[in-house]
Amino acid sequence: MKIHEYQGKELLKKFQVPVPRGEVAETPQEARTVAEELGNGPFVVKAQIHAGGRGKGGGIKVAATPEEVENAANRILGMTLVTPQTGPEGRLVNKVLVEQAQEIEKELYLGIVLDRTSAQPVLMMSSAGGMEIEEVAARTPELIIKETVDPTAGCMPYQARNLAFGVGLGPQLIRPAVSFIDNLYRMFTALDCSLAEINPLVVTKKGEMLALDAKINLDDNALFRHHDLAALEDPEEMDPLEHEARKHHLNYIRLSGNIGAMVNGAGLAMATMDLIKAAGAEPANFLDVGGGASAEMVTNGFRIILADPQVKGVLINIFGGILRCDVLANGVVQAVKEVQVKVPIIVRLEGTNVELGREILQNSGLKFTVATDMMDAARKVAALVQ
Numbered sequence: 001m002k003i004h005e006y007q008g009k010e011l012l013k014k015f016q017v018p019v020p021r022g023e024v025a026e027t028p029q030e031a032r033t034v035a036e037e038l039g040n041g042p043f044v045v046k047a048q049i050h051a052g053g054r055g056k057g058g059g060i061k062v063a064a065t066p067e068e069v070e071n072a073a074n075r076i077l078g079m080t081l082v083t084p085q086t087g088p089e090g091r092l093v094n095k096v097l098v099e100q101a102q103e104i105e106k107e108l109y110l111g112i113v114l115d116r117t118s119a120q121p122v123l124m125m126s127s128a129g130g131m132e133i134e135e136v137a138a139r140t141p142e143l144i145i146k147e148t149v150d151p152t153a154g155c156m157p158y159q160a161r162n163l164a165f166g167v168g169l170g171p172q173l174i175r176p177a178v179s180f181i182d183n184l185y186r187m188f189t190a191l192d193c194s195l196a197e198i199n200p201l202v203v204t205k206k207g208e209m210l211a212l213d214a215k216i217n218l219d220d221n222a223l224f225r226h227h228d229l230a231a232l233e234d235p236e237e238m239d240p241l242e243h244e245a246r247k248h249h250l251n252y253i254r255l256s257g258n259i260g261a262m263v264n265g266a267g268l269a270m271a272t273m274d275l276i277k278a279a280g281a282e283p284a285n286f287l288d289v290g291g292g293a294s295a296e297m298v299t300n301g302f303r304i305i306l307a308d309p310q311v312k313g314v315l316i317n318i319f320g321g322i323l324r325c326d327v328l329a330n331g332v333v334q335a336v337k338e339v340q341v342k343v344p345i346i347v348r349l350e351g352t353n354v355e356l357g358r359e360i361l362q363n364s365g366l367k368f369t370v371a372t373d374m375m376d377a378a379r380k381v382a383a384l385v386q
Contacts, residue, residue: 001218002050003232006097008214015187017180019211022099024048031073034098035066041101045072048095050237052132052215053083059093062101069098094236102210107200108167109133110181112188115148121188123147123155123181125163129200155185169203176209191229192222241285241304248300250289257282259381260305260314260343262298264289264323272317275374279382284311289323298331299338306339313344313385315377320351329360336366344369344384348377 003011006024013019021038025031035043043066047059054060059081061072073096082090107129115122126144128136136143145166147159157178164177180201188196195217202212223230235243245252251266259281263269266288273283285308289301305314318328328349336345348371349357361368369384371377 001220001223001230001233002237003216003218004048004050004095004097004234004237005046005214006048006095007232008216009211011187011191011216012184012211012214015183015190017183017187017211018209019214020099020102022097024095024097025073026077026095028070028074028077031096031098032066032070035063035069038098038100041065041069043069044099044101045069045076046097046099047076047079047081047093048097049081049086049091049093050234051081051083051085051091053085054081057081057083057086057090059083073098091237102202102212103205104200104202104212105205105207106203107212108202109136109144109197109199110163110184110201111195111197111199112185112193113195118148120151121149121185123149123159123163123185125167125181127167129202131199133197133199149185151189154189155182157182172207173203173209180209191226192219193217194219241307244307245287245301245304248297248304250287250297250301250304252301252304253286254308255283255285256310257284258310258312258385260284260287260308260311262287262289262301262305262314262316262318264318264321264328268317268319272315272374272378275378276315276382279375279378281313281378281382281385284308294327294331296331298328299335302332302335303339306335306341306343311343313346313381315381316345316347316349317374317377318347318349318351318357320349320354320357324353325349325351325357326353326360329357332368333360333364333366336364344381346371346377346381346384348372348374 009019023034025034041064043063045061047054063069063072076096079093080090081093109126109129111124124146128143145163149155160178160181164174169177197215198211200212202210239254241254259276261272261283263272269288276283346369
């Protein structure tokens with residue numbers, strides 16, 4: 001689960017990670033009030049969306065006075081901000097973060113991610129702060145210093161010192177840097193984060209270290225331990241169809257193709273998407289209704305697939321085990337009757353009660369194309385769409 005920068009900084013403060021003074025605002029007038037409460041300028045007004053590269057898209061403005069802060073917020077709020085990470089559709093800005101601007105001496109990068117290969121957290125630090133870490137890794141990988149952390153031992157002081165010395169910090173900053181890194185790691189583990197990224201981590205001309213930005217992702221699977229963090233999710237930043245699918249406990253991810261897919265089982269869903277591409281078409285979604293799906297869940301899944309205007313055809317690929325083929329068939333028939341379907345539907349059923357499921361589809365009075373196997377299904381849906 002992604003959260004906003006201002007929310008991430010609130011979490012950082014709870015773990016004694018220093019951040020600039022600032023508050024979030026939803027109107028230009030609120031932004032001006034925040035600036036007046038902060039005191040002396042200059043100030044920075046930052047669009048709050050779940051994407052990086054905001055400055056390149058015009059989503060970050062520097063203002064000298066509270067009046068200029070109000071004007072900047074007026075320009076940013078309500079804009080559709082397009083950055084390299086939003087895609088061409090962009091994101092609507094509903095909030096801004098107003099902070100005191102800092103006199104920066106040095107910009108660094110600090111991040112913690114999970115390394116799936118070693119099944120351990122990895123600390124990364126770089127002297128090339130302010131740049132996208134992917135660019136640094138591609139152009140100058142030697143500038144990224146890494147330390148793999150044993151989760152049973154935690155972040156050791158020598159590892160934090162290795163990072164601090166590796167990015168060229170002077171002796172007077174080693175102790176603050178070690179404390180900064182240790183506190184960030186404590187937050188990462190305590191809150192079950194999947195990513196904690198500070199870019200840039202700045203050293204000010206006063207010699208302070210501050211998290212000028214904060215990108216914090218939380219592990220969805222651990223939110224049952226953090227009910228307070230679950231409330232940080234912003235539905236307006238989610239794809240509306242993905243948000244709707246979550247309400248119905250469906251595993252749905254929207255893609256950019258034109259073939260909707262309904263499958264039971266993540267592995268079968270991945271294989272189905274591969275077959276759609278092999279047949280010359282592109283999948284419009286990943287949808288795993290799960291092994292124990294009910295007719296109601298199937299109906300909701302089908303309705304969500306068809307709500308995507310890019311979908312020109314639907315492939316239903318079910319291997320009946322726990323989810324019986326007759327249950328799936330009843331759900332599909334119910335959904336097609338509820339939703340005005342104008343696209344071809346190809347169905348491939350195998351497994352428990354498969355004959356009963358096919359009979360339900362055939363006797364429904366609705367038009368379905370039945371496939372004999374997975375490849376046949378993919379070819380038929382691709383041909384119908386083309």
